[in-house]
Amino acid sequence: MNIPLMGTLICLSVIVCPLMYFFLGPALDANQLHTLKIIGIIAACSAAYCFIVGEITGNNSQMDKLWSILPIAYTWIIAARGGMATRLVVMAVLATLWGMRLTFNFARKGAYRLKFWEGNEDYRWSIVRSGPAFRKRWAWMLFDLLFISIYQNALILMTTFPALVSMNSTVPFGWVDCLAAVLMLGFIIYETIADEQQWAFQTRKWAMIGSGQKLEELPAPYNRGFNTVGLWSRSRHPNYFAEQSIWVSFYIFSIGAGTGVINWSVIGALLLIVLFQGSSALAEEISSGKYPEFERYRTKVNRFFPGRKYC
Numbered sequence: 112m113n114i115p116l117m118g119t120l121i122c123l124s125v126i127v128c129p130l131m132y133f134f135l136g137p138a139l140d141a142n143q144l145h146t147l148k149i150i151g152i153i154a155a156c157s158a159a160y161c162f163i164v165g166e167i168t169g170n171n172s173q174m175d176k177l178w179s180i181l182p183i184a185y186t187w188i189i190a191a192r193g194g195m196a197t198r199l200v201v202m203a204v205l206a207t208l209w210g211m212r213l214t215f216n217f218a219r220k221g222a223y224r225l226k227f228w229e230g231n232e233d234y235r236w237s238i239v240r241s242g243p244a245f246r247k248r249w250a251w252m253l254f255d256l257l258f259i260s261i262y263q264n265a266l267i268l269m270t271t272f273p274a275l276v277s278m279n280s281t282v283p284f285g286w287v288d289c290l291a292a293v294l295m296l297g298f299i300i301y302e303t304i305a306d307e308q309q310w311a312f313q314t315r316k317w318a319m320i321g322s323g324q325k326l327e328e329l330p331a332p333y334n335r336g337f338n339t340v341g342l343w344s345r346s347r348h349p350n351y352f353a354e355q356s357i358w359v360s361f362y363i364f365s366i367g368a369g370t371g372v373i374n375w376s377v378i379g380a381l382l383l384i385v386l387f388q389g390s391s392a393l394a395e396e397i398s399s400g401k402y403p404e405f406e407r408y409r410t411k412v413n414r415f416f417p418g419r420k421y422c
Contacts, residue, residue: 128269131375143278146192150185150275154268157181162260164228171240171255172232174263176222179213181264182206185271193278198288202274202364205295209357212299216306235393266386269379270358273365276376280368287367295360301342302353308341309350336402345417347395347408351387352415358383391415 132138139147161173186206190199217223221231245251316333320326332339342349358380365376391414398405412421 128375128378131378135371135373135375137276137370137374139275140279142192143275146189146278147275149192150188150268150271153181153184154264158260158264161264162256165255165259166252168228170228170230170232171236171259172222172230173228174259175217175233176227176230178263178267179210179217181267182271183210185268186274189271189274189278193274196278196280197284198277198280198364198368199274201284201288201292202277202361205292205299205361206271206274208296209299212303212306216310219310235397238397239393266379266382270361270383272376272379273362276365276370276374277368280370282367282369285367288364291360291363291367294363295357298353298356298360302350302357305342305349305353308343309338312338312340312343335404335408337398337405337408339408339421342417344421345412345419347412347414348387348391349417351391352417355380355384355387355415387415 157174157177161177165171165173183203183206186199186203190196190203193199222233224230239245240251245254312333316326316329316336319329319333326336327334346352362377362380365374366372370376395405395409399409408421412418
């Protein structure tokens with residue numbers, strides 16, 4: 112985990128977000144400000160929950176479990192307070208489809224339990240915790256508070272800002288909105304395919320390993336240890352590519368609402384793109400340490416955008 116990058120992200124967010132609001136309009140009216148207060152309180156409560164429960168249980172995937180749920184709540188609150196305008200309802204429906212898909216994908220990995228604070232933790236957190244930067248307990252607690260709990264809750268809130276700025280729009284639902292909807296739905300489907308391919312690959316690989324076979328004895332392509340088939344043969348992170356594209360598409364709705372090509376609600380999508388630079392780097396650092404062929408794969412295949420096929 113690139114700790115300096117995470118610190119830079121937090122500092123930039125604190126400085127850039129207010130500046131973008133004041134210089135890249137539009138200003139929020141009373142109803143929008145009150146709506147922001149409502150969803151902001153939810154985000155603050157979520158951050159407090161994630162930190163307290165994460166520290167008590169030692170499971171730092173509390174925010175991971177809420178990541179796909181909170182935007183659904185935020186967008187429907189915005190839609191309701193915006194009079195259920197067509198654009199807002201379409202945005203909320205698409206956010207709901209996105210959230211349902213992601214929740215299902217995380218649930219089948221054992222992340223959710225009846226006791227919500229239990230469940231399997233994302234394996235990457237244990238690796239990050241064991242790093243030299245967190246040898247002191249207080250250092251991890253600070254990281255948990257500022258980045259995992261506060262920053263990530265703020266970020267997922269900011270990704271829904273295009274809906275917030277569209278609340279008072281008098282511009283009818285038009286072709287720009289249709290374009291945004293088609294793109295977002297398309298990338299949701301793309302991400303679903305990527306996740307299904309990854310799930311099928313890993314399930315089959317671990318089933319063979321569980322039967323007593325060694326990794327190097329498995330048939331190709333399973334003996335590589337990492338997925339290089341389907342969408343994964345042309346992009347090292349097709350799911351990450353789709354996830355970033357989904358929220359860029361969501362931002363396009365604000366353009367359709369008449370707020371201008373560039374407005375401050377883009378901050379969520381931009382920060383998400385920066386975050387995925389760090390997330391993908393961490394995932395690849397782990398894979399490089401486990402699988403000898405991964406370095407060759409990294410030199411042949413694009414990180415996000417689909418390109419030439421790996422062979």
